[in-house]
Amino acid sequence: MIFGIYPGAVAGDDSGGLAAGPPDDPARISHALDRLQGRAGRPFLVRAYTGFGSDTRPGDGPHPIETPADATRYAVRGRRLDLVAQYRPTDADADGYCAFLRELVTEYGASTDTLQVAEEPNVTSNPVLDGYYPGVREAVVRGVSAAKARARELGHTHLRVGFNTTPLFGPGASFVTDLTALGGAEFIAELDYVGLDFFPDVFHPVPAADLAASVEGLLRHHRDAVLAPAGLGHLPLHITEHGWPTGPERSPRRQAEVVDTVVRVVAAHAKELHLSGYTHFALRDADSTNPGLFHRFGLTTDDYAPKPAFETMRTLIQRFGA
Numbered sequence: 559m560i561f562g563i564y565p566g567a568v569a570g571d572d573s574g575g576l577a578a579g580p581p582d583d584p585a586r587i588s589h590a591l592d593r594l595q596g597r598a599g600r601p602f603l604v605r606a607y608t609g610f611g612s613d614t615r616p617g618d619g620p621h622p623i624e625t626p627a628d629a630t631r632y633a634v635r636g637r638r639l640d641l642v643a644q645y646r647p648t649d650a651d652a653d654g655y656c657a658f659l660r661e662l663v664t665e666y667g668a669s670t671d672t673l674q675v676a677e678e679p680n681v682t683s684n685p686v687l688d689g690y691y692p693g694v695r696e697a698v699v700r701g702v703s704a705a706k707a708r709a710r711e712l713g714h715t716h717l718r719v720g721f722n723t724t725p726l727f728g729p730g731a732s733f734v735t736d737l738t739a740l741g742g743a744e745f746i747a748e749l750d751y752v753g754l755d756f757f758p759d760v761f762h763p764v765p766a767a768d769l770a771a772s773v774e775g776l777l778r779h780h781r782d783a784v785l786a787p788a789g790l791g792h793l794p795l796h797i798t799e800h801g802w803p804t805g806p807e808r809s810p811r812r813q814a815e816v817v818d819t820v821v822r823v824v825a826a827h828a829k830e831l832h833l834s835g836y837t838h839f840a841l842r843d844a845d846s847t848n849p850g851l852f853h854r855f856g857l858t859t860d861d862y863a864p865k866p867a868f869e870t871m872r873t874l875i876q877r878f879g880a
Contacts, residue, residue, distance in 0.1 A: 559824070559825060559828055559833065559834065559835045559836055559878055559879065559880060560601045560602070560603060560796075560834060560835035560836075560879070560880050561594075561602060561603070561835060561836055561837070561838075561874075561875045561878075561879050561880075562602060562603025562604060562605055562640050562835065562836070562837035562838070563591070563594065563603075563604070563605065563837060563838045563839075563840065563841050563857075563871075564604075564605035564606075564607075564799070564837065564838070564839050564840045564841065565582075565587045565590070565591060565604060565605075565626055565632065565840070565841040565842070566582060566606070566607070566625035566626035566840070566841075567579060567580065567581060567582050567625070567626070567842065567844055567860070568624075568625045568844060569839075569840060569844045569852050569853070569855060570684070570686035570687070570852070571686070571850070571851075571852040572684060572851075572852070573684075574684055574685035574686055575686070576686065577844040577845065577848070577850065577852040577853045578844055578845065579843065579844045579845025579846070579847070579848065579853065579860045580845070580860050580861070582626050582627065583862065584626075584628075584631060584632075586862040587626065587632060587841065587842075587862075588631075588632060589862075590841055590842075590858065590862060590868075591604065591632055591637065591841075592635065593872060594868075594871060594872050594875055595635060595636070595637060595875070596872070596875060596876050596879070598635040598636055599635065599636040600636055600875075600879055600880065601636060601638070601671075601879070601880045602635075602636065602637045602638075602875075602879075603637070603638060603639070603640040603671060603672065603835070603837055604629060604632045604633060604637050604638070604639055604640065605639075605640040605642065605798075605799075605837050605839075606623045606625065606626060606629035606639055606640070606641055606642065607623070607624055607625050607641075607642045607644060607677070608621060608622065608623045608624050608641065608642070608643060608644065608662070609624060609643070609644035609645075609646050610643065610644065610645055610646065610647065610651075610654065610655050610658040610659075611646045611647055611648075612646075612647045612648045612649065612651075614647075614654065614658055616654055616657035616658055616661060617657075617661075619661050619664075619665060620661075620665045621658065621661060621662060621665065623641070623666075629641075630666065630669050633669040633670075638669060638670060638671035638672075639666060639669050639670040639671065639672075640670075640671065640672045640674070640798075640837060641662065641666055641670045641672070641673050641674065642674045642677050643655075643658065643659055643662055643673065643674065643675060643676070643701070643705075644676065644677045644688055645675075645676045645679070645688045645691060645694055645697045645698075645701070646685075646688060646690075646691050647691060647692075647693075648691070648692075649692060649693075650691075650692040650693025650696070650697075651693065651697075652693055652696045652697045652700050652701070655697045655700075655701055656697075656700050656701055656704035657704075659673075659675065659701050659704050659705045659708070660704055660705070660707075660708040662705075663705055663708040663709050663712065663714065663717065664708065664712065667708075667709060667712055667714040667717050668714065670717060671716060671717070671718065672717075672718045672719075672720065672750075672751065672796070673705055673717060673718070673719050673720075674720060674721060674722055674753055674798065675697075675698050675701040675702050675705060675719060675720070675721045676688040676694060676697065676698050676701070676721055676722075677722065678722065678723060678724055678755055679694045679695065679697075679698050679721065679723065679733075680723045680724060680726065680730060680733040681724060695736065695737060695740055696740070698721050698737060699737060699740050699741035699745050702719055702720070702721065702741075702745060702748050702749060703741075703744065703745065703748050705717075705719045706719050706748045718750035718751055719748065719749065719750050720749055720750055720751040720752055720753055720793075720796070721737075721749070721752065721753065722752065722753025722754060722755055722796075722798045722799075723752075723753075723754065723755070723784075724754075724755050724756065725754070725756050725776055725779075725780060726780070726784050727779075731783060731784055734752075734784050734785060734788040734790065735787055735788040737788070738788045738789050738790065746789050746790065749790065749793055750793070750794075751793055751794045751795070751796050751834060752785060752790055752793050752794075752795055752796070753795075753796045753797075753798030754780055754795060754796070754797055754798060755798055755799035755800075755839075756776060756797065756799070756800055757799075757800060757801060757802070758772055758773055758776065758816075758820065759772075759802065759816060760801075760802055760803065760851070766815070769816065769819050769820070770819050770822075770823050773819070773820050773823040773824075774823050774827060777795075777823070777824070777827060777831055777833070778831065780795065781795060781831050781832070792832075793832070794832050794833070794834035794835075795831065795832060795833050795834065796833070796834045796835045796836075796837070797824060797833070797835065797836040797837060798837050799837060799838075799839040800820060800836065800837070800838060800839060801838060801839040801840060801855040802816040802817065802855070802867075803851055803852070803853075803854045803855045804843075804854045804865065805849050805850075805851065805853075805854045806849050808854075810865040810866050810867065811866055813865060813866070813867045814865070814866040814867040814869075814870040817838070817857075817867045817870050817871055817874070818870050818874065821836060821871075821874045821878070822874070824836050825874075825877075825878040838857065838871060839855055840855045840856050840857075841856060841857055841858060842856040842857070842858045842859065842860055842862055843855065843856035843858070843859050843860045844856075844860065845860055846859040846860040846861070847860075857871055
């Protein structure tokens, strides 16, 4: 599998705000990424986020990556960007978003391996996520085609374009089918992968003894009940965000156990369920002094001191990484 991690300081929360703390330290980020990646040249993704909003003006680029800042500095030693282009205009603007994506491909395509069109477009309740904004489905469908067309123009045959969701159940499970119905065969043909953000045992507790079976069941559900009916069963599924925060009554040792369990389940079923990779959220805590759930997802504290899960992840990458 291809592994990756988000190394920035900022994280979204469930109230529409941002969890933040001390600023990024590029030297410490680079050192931590080197340690996780292991040997130079091992494929490894650096997840980074930028956004299109009502005040974004196509043509006024270059468009800065919002977090981590100047993310291309980390795309060395064989590492590549996993760039997330969020869609956040207050009025529907698929035209502007498509222009924005074309410019991102021009600016960052050479150092980017995966370009994710929108972030969690199925989530409608949170302003930090893209499903909250009008016209997001059209933006995803048209945006994928726009990004792929620009990549072809520039000869970026390495650049893979996709979208992601959170786990989908009940009536919400139709989200992906609705997208492919909107975009049709052209949209399906342009997609290179689908991403999944999932955080088992974070928002809904899972007994430790049941975690592995729960993760496997969720992955099978997503492949068989969500992607296959939408005509996307042939595409690779990439775990685009997974993590488990420390904090009050959430021990660093338990974080390491959860990371180990989840990654081993993903690796064990990678071939059968066509799982192409795993990206961890996040390298460091947003703010290790804040007990809030969203401030302490890191494999390290906010001063980059490793928690036990850091070494666990390092071992897993050496064992299962490409």
